Structures are given as C-alpha cells and as structure tokens.
Amino acid sequence: MAWGTYGDDYFPLVFGTTRDLAAAKLCNERLPAFMPLDAGITPEPVNPIERGLADLWRRTAGPMALPARRQFRKAVEDMTSSWLWELDNQAQHRIPDPVDYIEMRRKTFGSDMTMSLARLAHADVVPPEIYRTRTLRELDTAAQDYAAFTNDLFSYQKEIEFEGETHNLVLVVENFLNVDRLQARDIVADLMTARMQQFEHIIANDLPALFDEFDLDEPVRDILTRHADDLKEWMSGILEWHRRCVRYTESELRRSRIPAAPADFSFLPTGLGTSALRVAALVGSGGLR
DSSP: HHHHHHHHHHHHHIIITOHHHHHHHHHHHHHGSSSSTTTOOOOOOOOHHHHHHHHHHHHTTTTHHHHHHHHHHHHHHHHHHHHHHHHHHHHHTTTOOOOHHHHHHHTTHHHHHHHHHHHHHTTTTHHHHHHHHHHHHHHHHHHHHHHHHHHHHHIIIIIIITOOOSSSHHEEEEEEETHHHHHHHHHHHHHHHHHHHHHHHIIIIHHHHHHHHTTOOOOHHHHHHOOOOOOOHHHHHHHHHHHHHGSHHHHHHHHHHOOOOOTOOOOOOOSTTHHHHHHHHTTTTSSSS
C-alpha cells in the first residue's frame, strides 16, 4: 500500500508536470522486469519505484506458485497502467465520465490489487470460478467503490485546489450533472451509502444463496465469510485512516507546498524519465515550464 501510494504521487509529480507521457510510458514498461515470474534476476533499479517494487516482489511473490505470481503481476500492471490513463486525461484537460471513472478508479486506487492479494491467499482452497460469480464480484466492487469514494471526498481540496487534478468523483459528478461542488459532494455521499447497503444485502442474502447453489463445503464457506469480514475491516480502516491522517487537512496542504527554489539549487526529482523536467527548469527564468 505504501509503494502504491508513492507511485500514485510519483507519476503526476514527475511526468504530469511536464506532460511527458512518453517518459511515463517508458517508466511503466520497465516495471514488469522487476516482477519476474521465475523470481529471478532483475535489472538495476534507477528510481525509488523500481527499487521498492523489486524488493516487495521478492518478499511477496517469492512463496507463490507460478499461476498466483502471474495473476498478482497482472493486478500490479493494471494499477500502474491506470496511472498512464490519468496522465493522458490530465494532459488533455479531460474529465472522465462517471462510468469510465468508477471502473478505472478501482485500478488507480489499488483496490483491484488488494482484492487480488486477498484471493491469492486462499487460491488452493476456493475454486477460481467462485470468485468469478456475480455475487463475489459485486461484493468486492461494492467495497472497492465505498473505499475509493471515501478517498475522493477527503482528497477533493488537495487534488482540485492544490494539484489541479481531474480525477476525483466529486469533480466528475460536478461536470457530468452540471451541479455545484456541494451538491456533487452530497451525491457522492449518497453513492457511498448505496454501495454500503448493497454490500450488506449481499452478505445477508446473496452470499448464503451462493453457498447453497454451489454446495460449498464448510472450509470454503468459512474462507468466504472471513473474506467478507476482512472487507468490512478494510473499509473501516480506510475511513478511519482518512479521518486521522493529516495528509488532507488544509494546514498540512499549505505547509507541504514547497516554495520556489533559488536558481542555484534544485529540489527536482532524478531518475528514469525526469530529464525533461530538469531541462525545462534550466531554461528561461529557471522555473518549471
């Protein structure tokens, strides 16, 4: 989660500032090399994203069987590729429509990757076709959407006022329905409530029906019940983290804005794909272009 949060901040800071989509694509294309399916040798990392991923892959995917590694790597690749989708929209000043946004939000938020890890923990017990049922898919996506919408509500000021982002459900609703931000906020809160109600309905009604329909044995029923309980804890944890974390408070947002550096000193990032950012800073008045 820490690595994914770092990457989610890294891509817009390093590549979004300069609209350097080619460098972002090249950076993303290198990442699978740090997730070798044979758990073998990786290239020498050239930035913190690569270094962190190489370390995490060894410790996370090392004990996995090959099919599980392949599935997990796909989940990571989907998440990092979704960052390119965000950069492309930002470069074109395009606010996505709600359907596209919500579907992609599950990837950009990293919740698809989280669900993948949860499923892989019991891949040898729960038949894979069970996770492909509508009941389990809807259970997971209801939880994912609730968590992602929570983030969008808390991060609205950070992303819109301080970062000029276009990827926030409140802004998406503002633009799509042509309402003000307070109305959009309330609509997003209503959507969160609806997703939670659906989640609770699935647990109370659809999950027991699934158990009977597939005549699942007791160990599988216990695992899926624990999976639902884990999703409850995850959503609760996401909400509580946002309530307690200073990351989204106005005082922290103003404190963390770094003032312009003097011409003879640079806070600029280094590593793969950042050369355009450094060159731009050295041209003209010395500021970012």
